[in-house]
Amino acid sequence: MKRKDFLTKVIIGLGGIAGLATILGSRSKDDGGMISEDCALSPKETKGPFPNKTPSEYVRENIIGDRKGIALRINLRILDKNKNCRPMSNALVDVWHCDSHGKYSEYGNNWLQSEDLTKAHFLRGRHTSDADGKVSFISIFPGYYPGRAPHIHLEVLNGEKKSLLVTQIAFPEDICDTVYSTESYKGSNYVSNARDGIFRDSLDDNMVDSITGNIKEGYTLLKTIMVKA
Incomplete structure (x- = not known):
């Protein structure tokens, strides 16, 4: 079975996700604009309460x-500042984020998240960067939880599993408002990027490089992460 046909059957089986054609086809599109011009390190951020x-x-x-x-x-x-900001191959990239209602898998039964999702493992993954430093995940647009702006967590490790950077990705608020008006989400009552305690001093560096798409076909996010390997 072809890889694209396989992924199509997997996602359809999960149900409820919009934009299958866009998501499956986006990997082959031009990734222009992903290389950082100033070669600045990505900001270090907390892993948060749900790593x-x-x-x-x-x-x-x-x-x-x-x-x-x-x-x-x-x-x-993933780019390596120690190698003239060239792509870093074979980097381990971990991502995690909440679901459309602000819930995290692997946690629960506490004051931060009362629902017990300790046996679930959704919206978490690890992938290895290719020769061009690229890595990709199929996901859903994250929701938010009280006290935070919408975001994605990620960590970059080297081949020996040494952590090189923990950071977070921010989203444009107009895109968030559009997504959160749809049925699967809970509206736009989130903390703004400017008032978010994580992003307020580093928002420009946390913000996605670009995000394209729409609520019918889905979105594609591009982000360059600069580390010191």
Whole structure:
């Protein structure tokens, strides 16, 4: 079975996700604009209260699980400042984010998240960067939870599994408002990027390089991550 046909059947089986054609086709599109011109290191940020617990067990491109929402292809490029900002191959890239209602898998039964999702593992994954430093995940547009602006967490590790950077990705608020008006989400009552405690001093560097698409066909996110390997 062809890879694209396989992914099509996987995502259709999960149900509720929009934009299948856009998400599956976006990988081959031009990734122009992903290389950083100023070669500045990406900002270091907290892992947050819901980090990956066993990322080596979730080596996969499709991280949706059973969640519903607007399709999102996460396209990342890892560059190494210590090598003249050239692409870093074989980097381990971990990502994690909440679902459309602000819930994280692998956690629950506490004051931060009352729902018990300790046995679920959705919206978490690990992938290895290719020769061009690129890595990609099939996901849904993240929701938000009280006190935070919408965001995605990620960590970059070298081949020896040494952590090189933990950071977060921010989203344009007009895109968030459009997505959050759809059925699977809970409206636009999130903290603004400017008032977010993580992003207020580094928003320009946390913001996606670009995001294209729409709520019918899904979105594609591009972001360059600069590390010191």
